[in-house]
Every structure is written in C-alpha cells, then in structure tokens.
Amino acid sequence: MPAAVESVFVSYAGPDxxxxxxxAWHLREVGHAVELDVWDWRIGDNFIERMNDAMRRATTVVALFSNNYFDPARWTREEWTSVVARRERIVPVTIEPLTASDIPDILTAVIRKDLHSLDEQAAITALLEAVNGPTGPRTAPSFPGTPAPVHAAPAGGAQGQRPRLPSGAGLPRVWNVRDRNPHFTGREALISRIREGLLGGRQAVVQALHGLGGIGKTQIALEYAHRFASQYDTVWWIDAAQADQILVRYxxxxxxxxxxxxxxxxxxxARTLLEHLHTQDRWLIILDNADDPHDFEGLIPTGPGHVLITSRNPGWNDRVHSLNLGVFARSDSLAYLSARMPGITPDQAGGLADDLGDLPLALAQAVGVITSGMTLDRYRHLLTEKTAKLMANGGPPGYPAPLAAAVDIATNRLAGDHPDASDLLRLGAFLGPEPIPTAWLEAVRDRLSTIAVDPDDIMWPQTALQPLARYGLARVDHETFQIHRLTQAILRDRSGQADTVRSEDDVATILTTVDPGDPDTPAAWPRWAAYTTHLAAxxxxxxxRPELRQALVRAARYLIKSGQERTARDLISALHESWTGVLGEDHPHTLDSAHYLGHVISYFGQYGEARRMHEDTLERRRRTLGEDHPDTLDSAHSLA
Structure with missing residues (x-):
C-alpha cells in the first residue's frame, strides 16, 4: 500500500x-483507486459527463504521452487542458520517444517520466515513483518472456490476466501477420469493443466481425493484431476462405x-494443436474471411486464448459473439481523406465521402486514383457516369480486389447458387441506397416481372434476402434490407438495356403501390422519410413515368411541411427543370412542380422570384384548367 492513496484517472489515446x-493494473496492485474508462464506464454512458466526473474525482491524472496523445482531433486534448486549467496534479509518463516540438508548449516545463525503452521491472518502478514518489513495488512481476500468472480481476471490469508492458514484450514469439496498414484511420470505439469482448470471460473468447464487402473487416483485425501484439505469445493469421485448408493451416x-x-x-x-491451445493462454488465432460456420464445426480453438473471425456471413451471430460492422463514420472518412490528400478542403472531402457512401475500400481506391494524377472533380464526375469502370481501378494495398471486382465475384457466386436472390439484388439496385422495407416487396410479390415468386412460398422474400447477407452484398434485418450505393451503381452499370427497363418497371410498381399516408400529417412523416429517399433516387x-410524377410532387409537399426546405428545394428544382424541358411548361405536373417551387424559394428570402413564379403558374392554370379548378384556386391563394 502506498504512503498516500491517490484517486487516479488514466488519460490516454485510443491506440495506446x-x-x-x-x-492501471499496476497502480491498482499497490492500492491506488484507479479509474480507467474501458474498465469502469458502461456502454451507453455519456462520455463527456463521465470524463468530467472522473476528472473532478481524481487527485492525480496519469497522462500517457505519445504522438497519438497530442493529436488535436482526440479527446485527450480536452482532458489535459482541463487538468492544466484547474491547476490539478498531472503525472506525465512518456511511452514513446518525443521531442520538445512534439509536446504543447504549456506542458514542456512539466517533469516527465520515461517508460519507453525500459524493461518491465524498471518501467513499473518508474511508474510508481511518478505517482507515489520514490517507492518501488512490493512484489516482483513476472518477466515478459514467460507466461504471467493469472490474478483475480480488480473491481470495475479489468481483465483477469495481468497486462504486459507493451514495449517490453515486443512481437510474439510465434507471429505470421503481415505488415500493419500505415494509413489505418478511426474505428477506435470498435477496436475497444473487440478488446473488451475478448477479455470478457464469457464464451466470447471468440469474436466475429461481419459486414458488407469492402467495409474493412480484415483491416480492423490486422490493426487489432498489431496494436495488442505485446499481450500474446502466439498470433497466427489464417486465410479461411477455403475451409478445406484449415487443417493444413493448423x-x-x-x-x-x-x-x-x-x-x-x-x-x-490439427487436433493436437487444438488440444495444446486448450491448455495455453496468451494466443490469438485470426480466421480471416471465414464463410459458412458449419464448415468450422469442431475447428474453433477453445481455452483461455482468443479467436477473431472476419466474415461477410451474419450466420456467425448464432454461434459466437459478433459485431456487425458499418461504413465509416463521416468523421473517420474526413480524417482519412485529409491525411491521405493534405490539400483537400473539408467541403471537398465531405462531398467525396458522400459520393462513396463512406465505404472504406471505396475511399482507399479513390485516394489511389486521385493521388496518381486525376483531379477530384474529374473523379466525382466519372463516379456518377462510369461507376463500374472507375471502381475497377485503383485497388489499394491490403484489399484482395478493387470494389467492382469484389462485387462481380460475389454476384457471380450468388447467381450460380441462388438465382432468385440474384434477381432480388438486381431489383434492389434500382431503388435508393437507404433501407428498403421488406413489406414493400410482400405487397407486390405477384406483380413483379423480374422475379418469379412461387405463390406457395410463404417465406419469400426472407429466403431470398438471407443469401444477400451471407455474400456481403446487403445488410438485412427483420424489417428492411440495404444495398450500398456503390454496389447498386455497379450492378446498374452491369445490367443490359432489357433488364434495366424491366427493373425500372418493377420499381415503379413498388413505389406506386406504397401509400405512406397524408404528407400533411406528422404521424405519417416517418413513412414518408423512407419513401421519399427511394422516390428521389x-x-x-x-x-x-406518369405514375411516379404525382408521387414526387406529394413527396415535395411532405418535405416542405416537415421543415426540410433545403432538401425540398433541391428536389423540386430538379423536377421542374426536367419536366419543363420534356413535358412542357403547361403540363399539369410541370405546373405542380412550379407551384411548390414558388413556395419553397420564399423560405430562402427570394420573394420577388417566388411572386413571379406564382403569377406565372396561376396564369397557366387559368388558361389550361379553368378559373374554378381546385389547382387554379390553390395558385390564387398562394399568390394572395
């Protein structure tokens, strides 16, 4: 027990x-009250509130100085500036070599303790001296090169196995993992969840990561292996795409x-290996791109080590603890693009990320093409006009194939194994990129020309959706399915003229069958929100297609009534321009679009233009519809 017990908050950057x-382990071992976010804070807690509370309680803040720690985009900046502002005790320990220029000026005068380049005993002594003063540890820790004994977990959720000194242990003795991706960005919360799951002590010494193709599953597993390499004696990476080769890999x-x-x-x-691992600790087996869980019956290692699985197949959910990965958060997309293309502006990065749907593989491909000599504007234009051709180029390191090739491989397999699912995927490519309610398909199942639905198949469309999820071509839940916008664009580009026309016919059938309700009624707005994204696409x-034009006019009314004036303006302006050129200025649907465009531009202060448009619409409706037509009277009311 130290002479004075401190209430310690450990401040660190996610990669550390x-x-x-x-x-935190060694400070608790000697009796300090230590708060560490990943041990003591619950999922769903307000991060900012928890951090502020912890800082108020702490008598000492141990700050792990590194280059990551001083990244201006991290929360660590708020942590150390708060301590400095309140003149509370901060104990800086450096975990990697830093120069004076790496540390903010306000902290350069604070005495630091270096832990990097020390062996573990010396690092423990240095850490405790930094917090306690010149007192050493009471018990001798194990040498990093030998298995550490298992200790009871400290209160507050810490793991049951003593963490090793990260710099002291180095790479594991048995290691076959490829080089780290130097451009890995973001995913901090996800990697934290993986770590917590593997340390959780339940059946979940096995963690599965599943999601769409190109989502970055392999890159996340690679980063985890490197980031926590020091905590294992054995890390073995297995390409599990060919399940019949697993015994050879073992x-x-x-x-x-x-x-x-x-x-x-x-x-x-292989059986000898599995029995051996069952008696050992500190091992990590990574099964990358494992497909069907049934192929791995009896082949998942058990025991006190860890298994990390990546797969497109959500079927792993039924067998192990799984994390369903999504695309990048927009902040991660912006950070990645800004780091790879230093001259890009925030608006440019945001526009490109939006075009690419924040898909990590697509972002990496875009960077590869743009930085090799193509302008950003040219790339975004080609992305709209020639998606499949563009996505066939610029395959980045670390990914097995460019996005277009990956989509082609998956769709060809799908067509061979599940032709009905392939037909449904092609139809979904002509809807919008937002979630598609399966109830829409159920409502028109007997009227689709692109899919032959067995009238006796009571499980359709669920039976056709499951293969889409398994092949990583769609996200499927109990009410909706969603296909990434770039996958949709590639599939549309690959469709022949006849298939395109038939798919467009079926989409029109779906969208005219759906009735989201009265666009003026707030209770109907959630249904209109889903419906409008697919109409706008x-x-x-x-x-x-006359059957869709009136639905789009009603969607514009919903957007205006629900306070989405900017989105309404963008949609109705595009419709008015298009319909004026093709249908003529006096067509009833063109006049409908002009009527709502006059309304929405007034919200942006364009009163003169709004009045001119209402006058013109009223004159045309009087001439074409008559003085007493309800639309004519509506225009008169709007002008008044």
Whole structure:
C-alpha cells in the first residue's frame, strides 16, 4: 500500500490502450483507486459527463504521452487542458520517444517520466515513483518472456490476466501477420469493443466481425493484431476462405510450436494443436474471411486464448459473439481523406465521402486514383457516369480486389447458387441506397416481372434476402434490407438495356403501390422519410413515368411541411427543370412542380422570384384548367 492513496484517472489515446491497461493494473496492485474508462464506464454512458466526473474525482491524472496523445482531433486534448486549467496534479509518463516540438508548449516545463525503452521491472518502478514518489513495488512481476500468472480481476471490469508492458514484450514469439496498414484511420470505439469482448470471460473468447464487402473487416483485425501484439505469445493469421485448408493451416502452426508430427497427417496435427491451445493462454488465432460456420464445426480453438473471425456471413451471430460492422463514420472518412490528400478542403472531402457512401475500400481506391494524377472533380464526375469502370481501378494495398471486382465475384457466386436472390439484388439496385422495407416487396410479390415468386412460398422474400447477407452484398434485418450505393451503381452499370427497363418497371410498381399516408400529417412523416429517399433516387426516370410524377410532387409537399426546405428545394428544382424541358411548361405536373417551387424559394428570402413564379403558374392554370379548378384556386391563394 502506498504512503498516500491517490484517486487516479488514466488519460490516454485510443491506440495506446494496451499501455493504459498495464499502467492501471499496476497502480491498482499497490492500492491506488484507479479509474480507467474501458474498465469502469458502461456502454451507453455519456462520455463527456463521465470524463468530467472522473476528472473532478481524481487527485492525480496519469497522462500517457505519445504522438497519438497530442493529436488535436482526440479527446485527450480536452482532458489535459482541463487538468492544466484547474491547476490539478498531472503525472506525465512518456511511452514513446518525443521531442520538445512534439509536446504543447504549456506542458514542456512539466517533469516527465520515461517508460519507453525500459524493461518491465524498471518501467513499473518508474511508474510508481511518478505517482507515489520514490517507492518501488512490493512484489516482483513476472518477466515478459514467460507466461504471467493469472490474478483475480480488480473491481470495475479489468481483465483477469495481468497486462504486459507493451514495449517490453515486443512481437510474439510465434507471429505470421503481415505488415500493419500505415494509413489505418478511426474505428477506435470498435477496436475497444473487440478488446473488451475478448477479455470478457464469457464464451466470447471468440469474436466475429461481419459486414458488407469492402467495409474493412480484415483491416480492423490486422490493426487489432498489431496494436495488442505485446499481450500474446502466439498470433497466427489464417486465410479461411477455403475451409478445406484449415487443417493444413493448423498443421503449419503446430509445426511452428514444435508439436507437429510430419508423418501423422493434417487432421491428427490439427487436433493436437487444438488440444495444446486448450491448455495455453496468451494466443490469438485470426480466421480471416471465414464463410459458412458449419464448415468450422469442431475447428474453433477453445481455452483461455482468443479467436477473431472476419466474415461477410451474419450466420456467425448464432454461434459466437459478433459485431456487425458499418461504413465509416463521416468523421473517420474526413480524417482519412485529409491525411491521405493534405490539400483537400473539408467541403471537398465531405462531398467525396458522400459520393462513396463512406465505404472504406471505396475511399482507399479513390485516394489511389486521385493521388496518381486525376483531379477530384474529374473523379466525382466519372463516379456518377462510369461507376463500374472507375471502381475497377485503383485497388489499394491490403484489399484482395478493387470494389467492382469484389462485387462481380460475389454476384457471380450468388447467381450460380441462388438465382432468385440474384434477381432480388438486381431489383434492389434500382431503388435508393437507404433501407428498403421488406413489406414493400410482400405487397407486390405477384406483380413483379423480374422475379418469379412461387405463390406457395410463404417465406419469400426472407429466403431470398438471407443469401444477400451471407455474400456481403446487403445488410438485412427483420424489417428492411440495404444495398450500398456503390454496389447498386455497379450492378446498374452491369445490367443490359432489357433488364434495366424491366427493373425500372418493377420499381415503379413498388413505389406506386406504397401509400405512406397524408404528407400533411406528422404521424405519417416517418413513412414518408423512407419513401421519399427511394422516390428521389428515381427522379430522373420519373419524367417518362406518369405514375411516379404525382408521387414526387406529394413527396415535395411532405418535405416542405416537415421543415426540410433545403432538401425540398433541391428536389423540386430538379423536377421542374426536367419536366419543363420534356413535358412542357403547361403540363399539369410541370405546373405542380412550379407551384411548390414558388413556395419553397420564399423560405430562402427570394420573394420577388417566388411572386413571379406564382403569377406565372396561376396564369397557366387559368388558361389550361379553368378559373374554378381546385389547382387554379390553390395558385390564387398562394399568390394572395
């Protein structure tokens, strides 16, 4: 027990979590009350409130100085500036070499303790001296090169196994992981969840990451392996796409561990490995791109080590603890683009990220093409006009294929194995990129020309949606499915003229069958929100489809009534321009669009233009519809 018990808050950057766990463990071991976010804060807590409360309670803030720590985009900046502003005690310990220019001027005068380049005993002594004063530890920790004994977990959710000194242990003795991606960005909360799941002590020493193709599953697993390499003795990466090769891959690991018998065969050696791992700790097996869970029956290692699985198939949900990955948060997309293309403006980065749907693979491809000599404007234009051709180029390191090739491979497999699911995927490509309610399909199942639905199949469309999820081509839940906008664009580009026309016909059938309700009624607005995104995606083809034009006019009314004036202006302006050119200025639907455009531009202070448009619309409606037509009277009311 130290002479004076401190209430310690450990302040660190996300990539340095292994250091934070190590420091928190040893400070608790000697009796300090330590608060560490990943051990003590619950999912759903307000991060800012918890941080402020912890800073108020702390008598000492141990700050793990690193280059990551001083990244201006991280919350650590708020943490150390708050401590300095309140003149409270901050104990800086450096975990990697830093120069004076790396540290903010206000902190350069604060005495720091270096932990980097020390062995673990010396690092523990340095840490405790920094917090306690010159007192050493009471018990001798184990040498990093030997397995550490398991201690009871400290209160507050810390792991049961003593964390190792990150710099002291280095890479594991057995390691076959490829080089780290130097451009890995974001995903801090996700990597934290993976770490917590693997340390959770339930069945979930196995974690599965699943999601769409190009979402970055392999890159996240790679970053986790490197970030926490020091906490393992063995890290073994297995390309699990070919399930029949798993026994061979296990035999290779058994040979590296010195437990294989060459004459015994792959199956015997794989079983020997699994039995060996069951008795060992500090190992991590990564099964990358594992498809069908049934192929891995009896082949997932058990014991006190960890298994990390990446897969497109959400079927792993039923067997192990799983995380369903989404696209980048917009902030991560902006950070990635800004780091890779230093001259890009925030508006340019935001526009490109929006065009690419924040898909990590697509962002990496875009950077590869743009930085090799193409202007950003040219790239965005081609992305609209020639999506499939553009996405076939610029395959980035670390990904097995460019996005277009990955989509082609998955869709070809899907067409061969599940033709009905392939038809549904093609139809979904002509709807919008937002979630598509499965109830819409159920309502028109007997009127679709692109899909032959068995009238006796009571499980359709669920039976057709499951393969889309398994092949990583769509996100599927109990009420909706969603296809990424770039996957949709590639599929549309790959469709012939006849298939395109038939798909457009079916989409029109779906969208005219849906009735979201009265656009003036707030209770109907959630239904209109989903409906409008899919209508707007078809606004260009709606010009030739009368059944969609009136629905788009009603959608514009919903946007205005629900206070979305900017979105309404963008939609109705595009419709008015298109319909004026094709249908003529006196067509009833053109006049409908002019009527609502006059309304919406007045919200932006364009009163003169709004009055001119209402006058013109009223004159045309009087002439074409008559003085007493309800639309004519509506225009007179708007002008008044």
């Amino acid at each position: 979590r292994a250091w934070a766990e190590w420091a 035999t290779e690991l058994a040979a590296r561990l010195g437990i294989a018998k060459p004459e015994a065969g792959a199956e015997h050696n 078809r606004k260009d083809t709606a010009t030739s």
